[in-house]
Amino acid sequence: MRIMVSARDTGAARHLAEIVPYLCAAADTEITVVADQPAWLVLNEAGLAPLRFPEAAVDDDDMSQAGALRKAARDLLSLHRPDAILVGLSGPRIGLDEALLAEANNIATYALQDYPGWVVPGFGVTAQTYFVLDDFAAQLTRKRLDQAAIVVAGSAKHASYALLDIEAIRKKARQAFDPGRPIIGFYGQPAWFLDGYERSINALAAAIALRAPYGQIFYRPHPKETRAELTRMQDIFAAHQIALQRDPNHKAEVSLCAADVVVTCFSSCGADHIHLQKQARQPIGTVLYLLTEPAIRQHHAHDTGIDHPPFATAGFALLSTSPEALSDDLRHSLDPATADMLWKQIHSKLPSPSGAADVILATLHADYAERTKRPENVKGNTTVKDILKGNFQTKTKVVVEPDKKDTLEEKFEKAAKARLGGSVAYVAKKRVVWGDDGKKGGS
Numbered sequence: 001m002r003i004m005v006s007a008r009d010t011g012a013a014r015h016l017a018e019i020v021p022y023l024c025a026a027a028d029t030e031i032t033v034v035a036d037q038p039a040w041l042v043l044n045e046a047g048l049a050p051l052r053f054p055e056a057a058v059d060d061d062d063m064s065q066a067g068a069l070r071k072a073a074r075d076l077l078s079l080h081r082p083d084a085i086l087v088g089l090s091g092p093r094i095g096l097d098e099a100l101l102a103e104a105n106n107i108a109t110y111a112l113q114d115y116p117g118w119v120v121p122g123f124g125v126t127a128q129t130y131f132v133l134d135d136f137a138a139q140l141t142r143k144r145l146d147q148a149a150i151v152v153a154g155s156a157k158h159a160s161y162a163l164l165d166i167e168a169i170r171k172k173a174r175q176a177f178d179p180g181r182p183i184i185g186f187y188g189q190p191a192w193f194l195d196g197y198e199r200s201i202n203a204l205a206a207a208i209a210l211r212a213p214y215g216q217i218f219y220r221p222h223p224k225e226t227r228a229e230l231t232r233m234q235d236i237f238a239a240h241q242i243a244l245q246r247d248p249n250h251k252a253e254v255s256l257c258a259a260d261v262v263v264t265c266f267s268s269c270g271a272d273h274i275h276l277q278k279q280a281r282q283p284i285g286t287v288l289y290l291l292t293e294p295a296i297r298q299h300h301a302h303d304t305g306i307d308h309p310p311f312a313t314a315g316f317a318l319l320s321t322s323p324e325a326l327s328d329d330l331r332h333s334l335d336p337a338t339a340d341m342l343w344k345q346i347h348s349k350l351p352s353p354s355g356a357a358d359v360i361l362a363t364l365h366a367d368y369a370e371r372t373k374r375p376e377n378v379k380g381n382t383t384v385k386d387i388l389k390g391n392f393q394t395k396t397k398v399v400v401e402p403d404k405k406d407t408l409e410e411k412f413e414k415a416a417k418a419r420l421g422g423s424v425a426y427v428a429k430k431r432v433v434w435g436d437d438g439k440k441g442g443s
Contacts, residue, residue: 001029001030001364002029002032002080002081002083003029003030003032003083003364004032004076004077004082004084004085004100005020005023005031005032005033005034005085005086006033006034006035006053006086006087006096006100007035007036007042007043007087007088007096007097008037008038008039008053008057008088008090008095008097009038009088009090009091009224010039010042010222010223011114012087012088012114013035013038013043015088015112015157016043016086016112017042017046017157018156018160018356018357019356019360020033020043022357022358022360022361023361026361026365032082034050034052034096035053036052036053036057039088040052040053041223051076053072053096055069055072055095055096056095057094057096058093058095059093059094060093060094066094069094069095069096070103072099073096073099073100073102073103074103077100083107083108083368083371084107084364084367085100085101085104085110085127086110086112086360086364087100087109087110087112088111089111089112089114089115089118089120091120092190092191092193094120094122097120097122098122098125099122101122101123101125101126101127102123102124104125108368109129110128110129110130110131110360110364111127112131112156114133114155115266115271115303116132116133116134116136116137116140116310117140117141117144117305117310118303118304119141119145119303119305126148127148128148129149129151129363130145130150131151131153131360132151133153134152135152136310137152138150138152140304140305140310143305151359152359153355154351154352154354154355154356154359155271155275156353156357157353158271158272159353159355159356159357161275161279161353162354164253164276166276167281167284169253169254170257170258170284173254173255173257174258176248176258177216177258178216181214181215181216182214182215182216182261183215183216183258183259183260183261184208184216184218184260184261185219185220185255185261186201186218186220186263186264187220187222187263187264187267187269188221188267189222189265190222190225191296192229192232194295194299195293196294196295196296197265198236199323200265200292200293200296201236202236203292203326204290204326204330205239206327208240209240209241209242210327211328213242217237217242217243217244218244218245218255218259219233219237219244219245219246220246220255220269230246252269253272253276256273257276259285260339261285261288261330261334262286262287263288263290264289264290265289265291265296265300266289266291266300266309270287270289270311270317271311273287274287274317275353277316278346278350280343283336283343284343286333286338286339287311287316287317287318288317288330288333289308289311289312289318289320290320290326291320291321292321292322292323293323297321308321314345314350315342315345315349316345316346318332318333318342
């Protein structure tokens with residue numbers, strides 16, 4: 001079975017980086033990974049050697065360049081001739097993933113949804129099967145795509161959080177800040193084109209100036225944000241006499257563990273923090289969703305089918321829906337009692353994220369066996385044990401180097417995965433600590 005995996009945004013790429021190793025280790029399976037920036041960087045750092053897609057994304061309302069985009073997708077499919085395509089979801093604009101779906105024709109297509117209810121219309125052709133996070137996401141997606149197959153897979157990216165020593169990461173990361181002052185992080189999105197996004201940031205800066213002028217504020221930009229947008233962010237906070245520093249950590253999880261309050265409109269970093277809370281032995285902060293502008297709420301509803309982030313509705317995070325209430329919402333989010341309440345709610349009600357890669361792998365192979373009329377390959381509920389290779393020889397010699405002193409992030413990478421001849425094998429779980437390695441990174 002030949003599978004093409006694609007991504008163009010970091011959120012999708014980080015989920016796929018956990019799934020592709022399982023696909024690589026499956027018997028009779030060939031994997032081609034292709035990506036556009038910024039997903040290419042994430043997948044390349046994961047050791048998956050993705051192909052670089054040659055055409056940039058195009059604006060939804062300007063299809064003048066769509067011909068070249070779709071031709072590049074056709075050429076890619078003609079060259080690799082996949083039996084199945086697994087794409088991530090991304091926005092804004094239309095690019096690699098959407099072009100592959102539009103040009104797939106008779107190829108089986110799958111989409112990995114990393115935000116509940118999110119559907120990207122693209123060129124008017126959506127995937128035949130959607131892998132979603134939970135039952136609620138399945139209900140939302142079913143309302144929007146009545147013809148697609150919906151498979152509840154869980155969250156592949158967040159399963160690896162069980163390996164982390166959250167408290168140690170938090171302790172280490174907070175050493176870069178004044179321990180006596182609250183830490184507030186804003187996690188940006190490439191949403192400056194939306195009416196109301198800049199006003200939302202202005203409202204946040206005003207609320208911080210009122211309720212937490214003594215706070216320490218950092219900003220983690222999205223990789224798609226431009227230099228001009230980063231400058232504009234600095235100017236907004238400077239106008240309110242607030243010093244804004246950029247998150248220096250390479251991995252978002254490090255600063256998410258450090259923050260007392262994580263503020264975002266609807267970035268997946270909010271979900272990341274909530275899943276970190278699930279693994280934490282004590283509260284590590286609060287998520288505050290910033291939907292104070294009607295246009296932002298409308299955009300969220302357009303993309304997902306619901307007005308508010310589902311984690312806020314479920315009681316795992318706070319939500320602010322008006323500029324007038326934002327300062328009080330921020331004060332509430334800084335209250336340790338609020339963090340404790342949300343942490344208890346998360347631990348009692350948030351499902352475990354484990355098993356996503358198993359579900360996806362089994363679904364792909366079961367569907368392939370059905371399509372190719374080989375029922376002998378489907379033995380009841382296909383499991384990963386039915387599919388994964390046993391002993392196998394790598395194409396290149398594997399050398400195990402003696403232990404040495406690693407950076408904190410390298411400890412996590414070694415605990416989560418190790419390269420074997422172009423594939424990735426998983427090793428025994430360890431509790432690890434991440435810390436600042438001095439690199440700059442995006443969310």
